[in-house]
Amino acid sequence: MKQPLKNKTVLVTRSENQAAELIAKLKILGARTVALPLIQTKAIHTQKLAERLKKQSYNWIIFTSPNAVKFFFEKIPPQKLHSKIAAVGTKTKEYLEQIGLKVDFVPTQFTAQQMAIEIPLNPNETVFIPRSNLAKNDMVELLENRGFKVETLAIYENSSISYTKKDLAKIFEQKIDYITFASGATVKSFIELGVAINHSKVICIGPSTAKIATQNNMEVAKIANPHTMEGLITAIINS
Numbered sequence: 001m002k003q004p005l006k007n008k009t010v011l012v013t014r015s016e017n018q019a020a021e022l023i024a025k026l027k028i029l030g031a032r033t034v035a036l037p038l039i040q041t042k043a044i045h046t047q048k049l050a051e052r053l054k055k056q057s058y059n060w061i062i063f064t065s066p067n068a069v070k071f072f073f074e075k076i077p078p079q080k081l082h083s084k085i086a087a088v089g090t091k092t093k094e095y096l097e098q099i100g101l102k103v104d105f106v107p108t109q110f111t112a113q114q115m116a117i118e119i120p121l122n123p124n125e126t127v128f129i130p131r132s133n134l135a136k137n138d139m140v141e142l143l144e145n146r147g148f149k150v151e152t153l154a155i156y157e158n159s160s161i162s163y164t165k166k167d168l169a170k171i172f173e174q175k176i177d178y179i180t181f182a183s184g185a186t187v188k189s190f191i192e193l194g195v196a197i198n199h200s201k202v203i204c205i206g207p208s209t210a211k212i213a214t215q216n217n218m219e220v221a222k223i224a225n226p227h228t229m230e231g232l233i234t235a236i237i238n239s
Contacts, residue, residue: 003030004237008177013038013186022229038189043071044157059125062086069095071156072130088115110227116142130155134185160189176200178236184212191216203235
């Protein structure tokens with residue numbers, strides 16, 4: 001097997017429970033990986049979620065990430081869901097299918113904005129979006145501009161992970177060829193560390209993540225296309 005990333009070091013900033021798959025694939029391609037989880041997640045508003053679903057029936061529920069799926073169904077039994085389901089991205093779709101649910105719609109590009117533009121809603125249909133505490137309102141505003149009623153609820157919380165100067169020095173004293181970011185939250189957490197990027201190439205999973213990086217004076221070498229882990233790996237290889 002070809003190893004296009006042989007002798008290359010990739011910094012993986014995904015949360016610990018999400019990084020394993022990416023790290024395994026990078027190692028197969030010859031890369032040396034360094035894990036620096038920058039985000040940890042936990043469920044919030046679980047009772048409010050249960051009450052919302054008990055009180056209100058929605059025509060559509062939009063899942064924007066595997067985490068949204070995970071924390072939603074930790075509280076809501078899949079068999080109780082009768083809404084149509086939309087998923088931003090193939091990985092989110094796979095998570096839903098693994099628990100026995102049919103996904104009715106996936107946008108052509110795996111972004112919240114494209115979801116809002118393409119989702120085939122009928123007049124007067126209602127939409128519910130379970131999401132993170134850091135989610136932006138771009139998709140909500142686009143859907144509301146199309147005339148649809150949208151409700152959201154933060155069902156999980158992203159929070160930064162702190163590291164000592166000693167921990168960071170140990171990681172960044174070595175040459176790191178690529179730094180990968182799979183969300184805007186990881187970019188912000190990285191900036192909080194106050195670490196110099198030096199000559200590392202910054203690879204982002206999608207345009208919204210890249211936008212936050214560039215707004216914070218990072219030079220983005222590549223944006224994954226499609227906006228998936230596989231796309232991220234391809235972007236590393238081609239950067």
